[in-house]
Amino acid sequence: MARKPKLYTRLPGVTYKNFGKHTLWKGPDHLLLMYSNGMSEDYKRFYYKDILGIVTRKTASGTVVLLVILSLFLLTAGFSWHLSRLVDYLPGAVFLGITAAVFFIYLIALLIKGPSCECRIITAVQDETLRAVSLMKHARKLMTALKPLIVSAQGSMSADAVPQALETLDGLKHSREKGRTILKQSELAGKVTNPRIANMFNTALHGSLLFFAVTVAASLSQRTLLLVSLAYIFLFTAGLSSAGVLTTQGPHRSAPALKKLAWTGMAFVLAAFIQSYGEMLVLFMVKSFKGQITMDQFDMFRQYYSLKPLDYSVVTVMESVKIGAAALLGIPGVLLTVIHGRSHHESH
Amino acid sequence: MDCPRCHTPLAPANINTDRFERCPSCGAHVRADLFPAAFSAGKKTETAEKVIDGSGSGCFYHPDKKAVVHCGSCGRFLCALCDVELSAGEHICFSCLETGKKKKKRVDLEHHRTLYDGIALRLATIPLLIFWFTLITAPVALYMSIRYYRAPGSIIPRTRVRFIAAGILSACQIAGWIAGIYMIAT
Numbered sequence: 318m319a320r321k322p323k324l325y326t327r328l329p330g331v332t333y334k335n336f337g338k339h340t341l342w343k344g345p346d347h348l349l350l351m352y353s354n355g356m357s358e359d360y361k362r363f364y365y366k367d368i369l370g371i372v373t374r375k376t377a378s379g380t381v382v383l384l385v386i387l388s389l390f391l392l393t394a395g396f397s398w399h400l401s402r403l404v405d406y407l408p409g410a411v412f413l414g415i416t417a418a419v420f421f422i423y424l425i426a427l428l429i430k431g432p433s434c435e436c437r438i439i440t441a442v443q444d445e446t447l448r449a450v451s452l453m454k455h456a457r458k459l460m461t462a463l464k465p466l467i468v469s470a471q472g473s474m475s476a477d478a479v480p481q482a483l484e485t486l487d488g489l490k491h492s493r494e495k496g497r498t499i500l501k502q503s504e505l506a507g508k509v510t511n512p513r514i515a516n517m518f519n520t521a522l523h524g525s526l527l528f529f530a531v532t533v534a535a536s537l538s539q540r541t542l543l544l545v546s547l548a549y550i551f552l553f554t555a556g557l558s559s560a561g562v563l564t565t566q567g568p569h570r571s572a573p574a575l576k577k578l579a580w581t582g583m584a585f586v587l588a589a590f591i592q593s594y595g596e597m598l599v600l601f602m603v604k605s606f607k608g609q610i611t612m613d614q615f616d617m618f619r620q621y622y623s624l625k626p627l628d629y630s631v632v633t634v635m636e637s638v639k640i641g642a643a644a645l646l647g648i649p650g651v652l653l654t655v656i657h658g659r660s661h662h663e664s665h
Numbered sequence: 666m667d668c669p670r671c672h673t674p675l676a677p678a679n680i681n682t683d684r685f686e687r688c689p690s691c692g693a694h695v696r697a698d699l700f701p702a703a704f705s706a707g708k709k710t711e712t713a714e715k716v717i718d719g720s721g722s723g724c725f726y727h728p729d730k731k732a733v734v735h736c737g738s739c740g741r742f743l744c745a746l747c748d749v750e751l752s753a754g755e756h757i758c759f760s761c762l763e764t765g766k767k768k769k770k771r772v773d774l775e776h777h778r779t780l781y782d783g784i785a786l787r788l789a790t791i792p793l794l795i796f797w798f799t800l801i802t803a804p805v806a807l808y809m810s811i812r813y814y815r816a817p818g819s820i821i822p823r824t825r826v827r828f829i830a831a832g833i834l835s836a837c838q839i840a841g842w843i844a845g846i847y848m849i850a851t
């Protein structure tokens with residue numbers, strides 16, 4: 318049986334973003350940009366004959382991330398070494414040591430990845446970032462693969478035609494920019510229908526994150542049913558609100574930052590839920606090892622909320638991480654929401 | 666073509682060198698590749714020629730304009746304005762383009778696809794973390810993996826192994842629920 322001919326083959330370059338990935342594919346007469354999150358795919362096409370130019374720039378963001386991870390590694394490794402010399406803190410030292418090892422592996426991975434870059438593709442009507450290409454090594458490989466394809470569709474460029482072509486590109490850029498401002502105005506006119514709802518969701522998201530931090534902090538010395546339930550309610554509200562923000566936030570001034578915060582908030586809520594559930598499972602396993610077995614999930618929950626986190630250094634570290642992360646998201650979130658709301662109020 | 670960082674126009678000597686060059690004003694490493702289409706883009710002004718004194722055929726949509734090609738799908742004569750060039754040498758009229766897009770006949774016009782196998786597999790695995798959810802999600806995952814087994818999946822080559830895994834996993838979950846309910850009932 319004859320198989321269907323392959324329409325697309327893979328080109329170098331991949332960038333992971335928002336639980337999905339950007340990739341590039343070589344089509345018979347076009348370049349395919351694909352974003353896939355495993356549940357759906359979105360495509361953009363650039364025909365080889367339409368590509369006017371490609372501009373790639375080495376960026377500093379890779380180095381910045383490298384330095385941040387390096388400092389986190391030094392911090393956790395140092396703290397772990399310090400704790401290991403104290404008698405009572407061995408579990409905490411082990412936990413921090415594992416964290417440091419994870420940072421170390423990440424550091425090695427970053428070193429292998431190498432410097433980062435930003436790549437743009439230009440046609441007569443588009444100036445689009447190739448999101449899949451975010452590493453210099455990918456950019457180099459991609460250009461080696463892509464250039465012959467474009468040259469076979471267009472022929473190669475003679476050096477004396479370059480100044481004239483640059484002038485043409487400049488003219489096209491100006492008309493594109495003009496078009497973009499017109500488009501933006503009409504987009505804004507159509508989309509700013511619910512800034513108040515988006516603002517409400519933003520307030521709910523960051524407010525409940527802060528309340529979550531406060532309730533978790535309050536339950537550090539002794540958990541009670543009330544505190545744990547409140548924390549879960551705030552966490553749940555934060556999750557729902559982040560979804561609300563992502564669906565209603567319009568294209569306005571500080572909107573991209575707020576959207577990014579909403580994505581991060583959603584990821585945090587998910588991680589916190591999974592972590593709590595995992596903690597419950599670990600507790601269940603520890604108890605069953607000691608012979609105090611319980612098959613009842615409600616009983617498990619009762620044992621979970623009557624736990625004294627300060628008695629277990631691992632739990633204390635976990636709870637502190639949660640408090641810190643919620644505060645780090647919530648405080649700038651509230652500030653941005655207020656600034657965003659005010660700037661929006663002034664513009665009307 | 667400007668430096669992406671400082672927006673200073675790039676020097677012609679730094680273009681098409683096949684390597685990263687330093688921007689003279691900000692020091693950024695920039696590689697710029699320019700293609701012949703940039704040279705010709707400014708000159709191309711397509712205008713439809715008029716049919717004079719009955720020589721040549723007219724466009725189907727604009728009878729007074731001279732036809733230059735015919736639609737590869739329906740055969741109608743098209744003038745330079747009505748012609749849509751899909752790929753090298755393949756011309757099509759606007760109405761065929763629209764119907765092709767709607768019926769998804771043409772793969773190279775699609776810009777979105779739903780991956781039912783991915784959804785089914787996630788529905789069959791992620792709810793296991795808090796297993797009560799599987800009472801609802803397992804039947805949905807099983808239904809999806811059967812209903813969409815033959816539906817077009819990813820645009821790039823990929824097997825149906827996700828459908829099979831989702832089907833087996835969700836069937837196991839349903840069997841588990843039936844066994845559990847039976848045990849409680851007796």
Ligand SMILES: [Zn+2]
Binds near residue numbers: 673689690
């Ligand atoms: Zn520069």
Ligand SMILES: [Zn+2]
Binds near residue numbers: 737738760
């Ligand atoms: Zn047609």
Ligand SMILES: [Zn+2]
Binds near residue numbers: 724725726730744746
């Ligand atoms: Zn016509």
